[in-house]
Amino acid sequence: VSRPRAAGDEYGSAALLAVLGTFILLSVSLAVLSAVTDLGIAAARARTAADAAALAGAGASPLVGGDGDTCDHARRGAEANDGRLLRCRPAATVAAGASVGSGIEVEVAVVPRNPLVRRLVGDVRARAAAGLRPGE
Amino acid sequence: VTPLVAFLLVLVLHAGLLATDLIAAQGLAREAARVATVADEATTRGALAEAAGRQPVGLTLTPAGERRPGELVTAEVRLRSRAFQAFGAEIWLPARATMRVEDR
Numbered sequence A: 001v002s003r004p005r006a007a008g009d010e011y012g013s014a015a016l017l018a019v020l021g022t023f024i025l026l027s028v029s030l031a032v033l034s035a036v037t038d039l040g041i042a043a044a045r046a047r048t049a050a051d052a053a054a055l056a057g058a059g060a061s062p063l064v065g066g067d068g069d070t071c072d073h074a075r076r077g078a079e080a081n082d083g084r085l086l087r088c089r090p091a092a093t094v095a096a097g098a099s100v101g102s103g104i105e106v107e108v109a110v111v112p113r114n115p116l117v118r119r120l121v122g123d124v125r126a127r128a129a130a131g132l133r134p135g136e
Numbered sequence B: 001v002t003p004l005v006a007f008l009l010v011l012v013l014h015a016g017l018l019a020t021d022l023i024a025a026q027g028l029a030r031e032a033a034r035v036a037t038v039a040d041e042a043t044t045r046g047a048l049a050e051a052a053g054r055q056p057v058g059l060t061l062t063p064a065g066e067r068r069p070g071e072l073v074t075a076e077v078r079l080r081s082r083a084f085q086a087f088g089a090e091i092w093l094p095a096r097a098t099m100r101v102e103d104r
Helices: A007-058 A072-078 A116-123 B004-034 B043-051
Strands: A082-094 A100-110 A124-132 B057-062 B072-080 B092-100
Touching: A007 A072, A007 A082, A007 A100, A007 A116, A007 A124, A007 B004, A007 B043, A007 B092, A072 A082, A072 A100, A072 B092, A082 A124, B004 B043, B004 B057, B004 B072, B004 B092, B043 B072
Parallel strands: none
Antiparallel strands: A082 A100, A100 A124, B057 B072, B072 B092
C-alpha cells in the first residue's frame, strides 16, 4: 500500500536540487575562472620575461659597451623572470642596404602554475624584439 | 534559494574582479621594472602610481638606491584589489618583474 506524497515533500526536493545545482554551477564557474586567470597571468609573465630577455640582450651589444654575448644575457633576463629562453636571434638593423645597428629577437616560455592549464595548454610563449643604433 | 543564488553570483563577480586585478598587478610590475631600469626610485614610484590609477599600490625595488648599468633590478609590486572590499576584506596582490639596468 503506497502512501500519497505530500506537496511539502516535493517542494523540499526541488529546493535541495536547486541548492545542489547552484553549488555545482558555482564550483565549475570558479574552476573555469581560476584556469582563465592563470592563463592570463602566465601570458603576462611570458611578456615580462620576453621583454626582459630582449632588453638584456640588446644591452649586451658591443655598440653600447657590452660584451657581445647577447643571447647569454637574454637567457639570464628570461630566467630572472621564471621564463625559459626558447629562441634567440641576434639581428642586424639594416637601412638603405647597410647595417646601421644591432638588435635581437627572442622567444620565451613560462610554465603556468595551474595544473589543469599546464595539461591543456602547456607552456605559454611570448616574443619580443629590441634593437639599437649607434649614438642612441 | 533566491538569496543564496544572489550571494553566490556576487561571490563569482568578486572572484572575477580578483582575477582581473591579479593580471593587472603583473602588468604593473613589468611597467615598474621597465621604468626602474632607466630612472630612480622616486620616478619609478610616480610612474607606478599613475599606471595604477586610484588603486593603492606598494613598491619595493631590489637593490635599493643607486644601480649600476648591467645589473638586474627587481620590482615587487603589491596591488590592493577591489575584490571583496564590499565585504570588508583587504586583499593585496603581489607581482614581481626583473630587468637589466640600462645606461642612462
